[in-house]
Amino acid sequence: MTAPDLAALVTEVRGHLDTDALTAVARQIHGDPELGFAEHRAAALLTGRLAAGGFDVESGVAGLPTAFRARRRFGAAGPTVALFCEYDALPGLGHACGHNIIATAGLGGGLAAASAGAPVGELVVLGSPAEEGGGGKVRFVEAGVLDDVDAAIMVHPAGYDAIGRTNLGRLSLRATFTGRASHASAAPEEGRNALDAATLLLTALGLLRQQLRADSRVHANVVDGGQAINVIPERAVVSVFVRSPDVAYLRDRLHRAVQDAVAGCALATGTTGVLEEVAPAYEPVRHNPVLAELTAAAYAAVGRPADATLLHGNAGSTDMGNVSQRVPALHPYVQVVPGATIHTREFADVAGGDAGDRAALDGAAVLGAVALALLRRPELVAAARAAHDQG
Numbered sequence: 001m002t003a004p005d006l007a008a009l010v011t012e013v014r015g016h017l018d019t020d021a022l023t024a025v026a027r028q029i030h031g032d033p034e035l036g037f038a039e040h041r042a043a044a045l046l047t048g049r050l051a052a053g054g055f056d057v058e059s060g061v062a063g064l065p066t067a068f069r070a071r072r073r074f075g076a077a078g079p080t081v082a083l084f085c086e087y088d089a090l091p092g093l094g095h096a097c098g099h100n101i102i103a104t105a106g107l108g109g110g111l112a113a114a115s116a117g118a119p120v121g122e123l124v125v126l127g128s129p130a131e132e133g134g135g136g137k138v139r140f141v142e143a144g145v146l147d148d149v150d151a152a153i154m155v156h157p158a159g160y161d162a163i164g165r166t167n168l169g170r171l172s173l174r175a176t177f178t179g180r181a182s183h184a185s186a187a188p189e190e191g192r193n194a195l196d197a198a199t200l201l202l203t204a205l206g207l208l209r210q211q212l213r214a215d216s217r218v219h220a221n222v223v224d225g226g227q228a229i230n231v232i233p234e235r236a237v238v239s240v241f242v243r244s245p246d247v248a249y250l251r252d253r254l255h256r257a258v259q260d261a262v263a264g265c266a267l268a269t270g271t272t273g274v275l276e277e278v279a280p281a282y283e284p285v286r287h288n289p290v291l292a293e294l295t296a297a298a299y300a301a302v303g304r305p306a307d308a309t310l311l312h313g314n315a316g317s318t319d320m321g322n323v324s325q326r327v328p329a330l331h332p333y334v335q336v337v338p339g340a341t342i343h344t345r346e347f348a349d350v351a352g353g354d355a356g357d358r359a360a361l362d363g364a365a366v367l368g369a370v371a372l373a374l375l376r377r378p379e380l381v382a383a384a385r386a387a388h389d390q391g
Helices: 003-014 019-031 040-052 099-116 136-143 194-211 247-269 289-301 320-324 345-351 354-376 378-390
Strands: 056-059 068-073 080-085 122-127 151-153 156-158 164-166 169-178 217-224 235-244 272-277 311-314 333-335
Touching (some): 003 099, 003 289, 019 354, 040 056, 040 122, 080 354, 099 156, 099 354, 151 289, 151 354, 289 354, 345 354
Parallel strands (some): 080 122, 156 333
Antiparallel strands (some): 068 122
């Protein structure tokens, strides 16, 4: 399918976008942030709009109360194309990752493509909760929600337009140190300080960074460091993320290094230390060149030129990586304001303003156009699958 073909589809999709209604959705979700697995109002808002648009909506997918699957069937045969919505917020920062934009783009793209129609196939809008650490899409994979999906795509807001980045695999770990409580002034020698072990672990991880590959990351914070200033802390908890584009390096080198550090810090402080994997692992995103070419043409049509073959530098991690390892998928980025950095208060501000609205509407036009291209030209889905299977 040529760039002019995609441009025509973008024009068609834009003709079906209810821009006022979509802007209102983006603003409403942004102004009412909900944390992962508790996004009840956002999920209700999105499913209500999809049901009103003629989709068959199923809530509570994969056993997750705020997850949903909305289906629109066009014919008895043909491919199944999925658009993803995310709508969880960050603790303390609200929608500083712009998930209100992701939700609105997925909603708008789905509604517009459904309104435009296709001769065969099925369009699915999937609402996946708790991307910020909880791994809603991983639960989808495990529950078989993606078993009949032939291609999947979403857009993510950023400070740039890009068809792809090097999204890293990630392990979510928790180190728990247990010591012995004692009066911090009257009898400190009777205590075994779990917070000391946590402090040593932060230092050990900081030194570990010197020996890591340049494309890998480790970061941590103390989530429990004791309850009273005059009591030697008997319990301390450190959350740790380790990331790498190389799954073997992530599991063998990084995970083992953190295990060794936890054991050493416990030994040095006379405490005990336990390291657990506390959330689903995120896999690296597999970039699909066929979907990338289609999406790049759609980006150009909305006035956001981006190179389909250029993978920008390291990004964070996403459970869309787990999706991309199983079906042809794409996770492109749509600029809100140039140079903006996600997970900042500044990004939270712009995600809820006019620039965020533009990103959501352009994202909806892109998603709707790519979905229509795949549904109307099933051979493109076959090509995407062939590219995926070739690795």
